[in-house]
Amino acid sequence: MPEMIEKRRNGALWLGFLLALGAWLCNVVFFVNLPGHRAIPWLSVLLAVAALVFLAIGLQRVFGQPRVYRGKILSSILSLVSLLLAGVAIFAFVHARALPPSAGAPQVGQKAPTFTLADTTGQAVSLDQLFAPAAGDSQGIPPRAVLLIFYRGSW
Amino acid sequence: MAISVDPPEVSRALSQKAGYTFSILSDPNAEVIRRYDLLHVGGGPDGHDVARPAEFLVDSSRMVRWVNFTEDVRVRARADEMLATARGLR
Numbered sequence: 420m421p422e423m424i425e426k427r428r429n430g431a432l433w434l435g436f437l438l439a440l441g442a443w444l445c446n447v448v449f450f451v452n453l454p455g456h457r458a459i460p461w462l463s464v465l466l467a468v469a470a471l472v473f474l475a476i477g478l479q480r481v482f483g484q485p486r487v488y489r490g491k492i493l494s495s496i497l498s499l500v501s502l503l504l505a506g507v508a509i510f511a512f513v514h515a516r517a518l519p520p521s522a523g524a525p526q527v528g529q530k531a532p533t534f535t536l537a538d539t540t541g542q543a544v545s546l547d548q549l550f551a552p553a554a555g556d557s558q559g560i561p562p563r564a565v566l567l568i569f570y571r572g573s574w
Numbered sequence: 575m576a577i578s579v580d581p582p583e584v585s586r587a588l589s590q591k592a593g594y595t596f597s598i599l600s601d602p603n604a605e606v607i608r609r610y611d612l613l614h615v616g617g618g619p620d621g622h623d624v625a626r627p628a629e630f631l632v633d634s635s636r637m638v639r640w641v642n643f644t645e646d647v648r649v650r651a652r653a654d655e656m657l658a659t660a661r662g663l664r
Contacts, residue, residue, distance in 0.1 A: 449648045460646045515647045518626045523611035527641055531632040534606040536577065536599035539586035544599060549575060550634050564633045564660050565575055569612050569625040571647065572578030574588050 426489045432477030432497055438470035439501035442508035464512045467505040474498050474505075531567070579604055579624050601625070631660055639663055 445463035449456060480487070481494040488494075525531050535545040552559040576598045578585070585598035607613050607625040614626040629651045631640035640659045642651040 446648070452652065454652075456652075457649050460648060511648075512646075516645055518617075518645065518647065519612075519614050521611045521626060521628065521643055524628065524643065525610060525630065525638045525641070527638050529638050530636050531630060531638050532606070532609045533636070534601075534609065536601050536606060537582050538597045538599055539582050539589055541582050544597070546632070546636065561634060564631055564639065564663050566656055566660060567630040567632060568576045569607065569610065569628045569630075570576055570578050571614070571617065571624045571627060572580040572584070573619050573624075574580075574592075 427487055429477050429480055429488045429490065429494060431473045431480065432494055435470045435473030435477055436497050436501045438466045438473060439504040439508070442466035442470060443504040445508065446511050460512055460515065463508050467508040467512075470501055470505045474501055575599060577601055577606065577625065579607065579618070579622070629656060631656070631663070633663060 442463050442465075445459050445466065448459055453459075478494065478498055481489075481491055485491070531546065533546050535543050538544050546565070549565045550561055552561045575596060576585075576594075578598070578600070579602055580588070580598075580600060581602050582600045585600055588594070589598055601607050604613055604623055604625070610625075610628070610630075612625045612628050613623055615623050617626065618624040627644050627647055627650055629640075629642040630638055633639050640656075642656075644650060
């Protein structure tokens with residue numbers, strides 16, 4: 420029987436792949452430190468979910484209407500790669516937000532707990548000492564404020 | 575002032591590599607991190623306990639003037655935001 424229908428390109432699958440790639444790339448953007456970086460995690464999941472929707476449409480086309488859409492093998496490979504990228508993006512989103520509530524942490528208006536810790540040379544430094552004038556400051560002006568940045572480490 | 579569970583040697587290497595002019599304090603047993611209720615049990619890359627990211631602006635009377643607890647470890651307070659907040663203190 421002659422082929423009556425001209426085979427069509429499966430745009431949904433490629434769109435799904437591009438969205439999944441975008442979702443994954445969102446995780447690289449954090450290192451650029453853009454002004455709107457607070458929205459990027461949400462953009463990442465949004466792209467990942469949209470990618471999954473288009474992948475489902477694309478796969479449904481290839482396997483549901485094989486007479487119209489070609490490329491079962493290419494579609495499968497593309498879907499697998501896209502699924503991996505979208506999966507990583509969703510996993511990163513969930514993992515990055517798994518943080519303790521820190522309900523007992525000092526809040527605005529409360530006193531910061533005192534401490535004494537070793538600096539990079541092993542010298543003990545207290546919070547009060549941080550408010551002493553800097554060693555190189557000839558005018559002896561003490562700092563008005565100290566910024567304490569707690570970070571995860573292993574950089 | 576940055577604080578983590580990294581030992582002084584690791585912090586020194588980071589400071590030199592990144593060219594930081596501020597000091598980094600080490601809290602390897604997470605005593606101060608616990609005091610600030612910031613311990614993230616098993617949150618480290620190899621499952622050790624670390625500090626969850628948090629920033630505090632403390633004035634000379636030791637009063638906390640500004641805090642930031644991120645909901646997502648990938649989203650940290652920007653340096654320019656923190657500097658602007660510090661400059662706005664009176």
